[in-house]
Amino acid sequence: MTAEPPSAFAYLGPAGTYHDEAARAFAKRLGIDDPQLIECPSLSEVFDCVDRGKCEYGVVATENALEGPVTATLDNFAFRSSATILGEHVLDIHHCLIMHPEATLNDVKTVASHPQGLAQCRRYLNDNLHGIPTVTVASTADSARRAASDKSVAGIGNDFAAQLYGARVAETGIEDHFGNQTSFALIGRQGHVPVLTGSKFKTSLALFLQADRPGALLMILSEFAYAGINLVKIQSRPTKQALGDYMFFVDIEGSTQDLEVQTALNCLRLKLREVKVLGSYPVE
Amino acid sequence: MTAEPPSAFAYLGPAGTYHDEAARAFAKRLGIDDPQLIECPSLSEVFDCVDRGKCEYGVVATENALEGPVTATLDNFAFRSSATILGEHVLDIHHCLIMHPEATLNDVKTVASHPQGLAQCRRYLNDNLHGIPTVTVASTADSARRAASDKSVAGIGNDFAAQLYGARVAETGIEDHFGNQTSFALIGRQGHVPVLTGSKFKTSLALFLQADRPGALLMILSEFAYAGINLVKIQSRPTKQALGDYMFFVDIEGSTQDLEVQTALNCLRLKLREVKVLGSYPVE
Structure with missing residues (x-):
């Protein structure tokens, strides 16, 4: 008899991403108070963790209301993985302007974020940080981490990441389209027993x-x-x-x-x- | 009577992108020997150039065989632009490893390219430049330009860009999937008269x-x-x-x-x- 895989959640890291938020929401729905969360560097590695039984659960974004389907997730489902979808969670996406605790807008020389974070706040950046160069980083969490350690960098991400890395939320709800949402899937190994109940499937x-x-x-x-x-x-x-x-x-x-x-x-x-x-x- | 817009082609720059190659191919099909090519910093600006009559033609990627539809193009067609599609051109995508004319593989400390260029050559990079960090730049043409001026940087792009910026093609056909293609649309202002003929529409x-x-x-x-x-x-x-x-x-x-x-x-x-x-x- 093989050991049960630990009831951990693999997610697209680093800590503080929207994936991290979704993983905590799924854990809560499963009644797991202090979930073990495993950061993965790519969506494919989240799938691999689950397929190989390294983690019991994986959390992968499937679709964003503005950007459409997350193609890396779909390609894993279609061509690479045998994982089963166990549930879905829809997360409201509210971007914040994240800054060093002691910085003011005048200190900002660069705005760093994930390409989608920058794209989704274009109007705000144009109105409030006009002419300030933007640089892309690998995730919204990375942008919070950079802002926390550098007064000249402002990040765009969720307030959860800002708190986690000790940065300040200078403004909330800076996204151009109100009502942006991302849908996440909870995945388990092929044949995993259902873990969530509901009246409609x-x-x-x-x-x-x-x-x-x-x-x-x-x-x-x-x-x-x-x-x-x-x-x-x-x-x-x-x-x-x-x-x-x-x-x-x-x-x-x-x-x-x-x-x-x-x-x-x-x-x-x-x-x-x-x-x-x-x-x-x-x-x- | 307003002046006719100049018969120029707006495309997603900088010079040496696959868009540039497609624009030249369209010009040739229209019998224009020495086309005026206008670089734009984004697909939206290519559409704007055409919609406002600044350029007679625009060239926009619509779909890649591996990545799927180019969502920025589709969104412009759906929600922003009134431009008309006048023709299509399918380009074979062959990536090259691009280096400084005097550099060898041992000099390479970084591989720089557009995220899709890097993603589409993952196997080659793993086999031949294992452990060398990758950085993303805005276009495959930019990566050729950087390689041309820095011995420690290898780029990934087309041989056209390598030639244009005076870099060396160290290896051709380094893409993981053979047979990759991108489809481009030639666009003109709403109501533009047809300019290409054919037997099937x-x-x-x-x-x-x-x-x-x-x-x-x-x-x-x-x-x-x-x-x-x-x-x-x-x-x-x-x-x-x-x-x-x-x-x-x-x-x-x-x-x-x-x-x-x-x-x-x-x-x-x-x-x-x-x-x-x-x-x-x-x-x-």
């Missing part, structure tokens, strides 16, 4: 077509329509074989425990190259 | 749904199927209003000059919030 699928065949997507949507299953989301991704060759990610309402979902998936299995069930989990 | 559309309505995508695909129109591509993008709220980019075979295309689009106009025709242009 969702099932995520990766569908691989037979060599480019006209009408395939229409057929897929018709199967779900006939079964009375609502689509939550559909997203195409290149298969990386040739330009214009796609596979589809589809989220449907319902669980693989439901008879109508089973029937629709069995019909699709007869016609498609592969139907990969990424997981059935409660809608948040 | 393609039409690009941006479709905006009425507030989230189940079955909308099935209805869209059914309209095209009934009209006997093949779909080339479909891509969803967030509307940036709320997580899970999408619009669709659809490429279909045929031209808006074709009766069956006109009928299908008129049917869709009766049901959707907006049908934006991005252009009809010859298939390359």
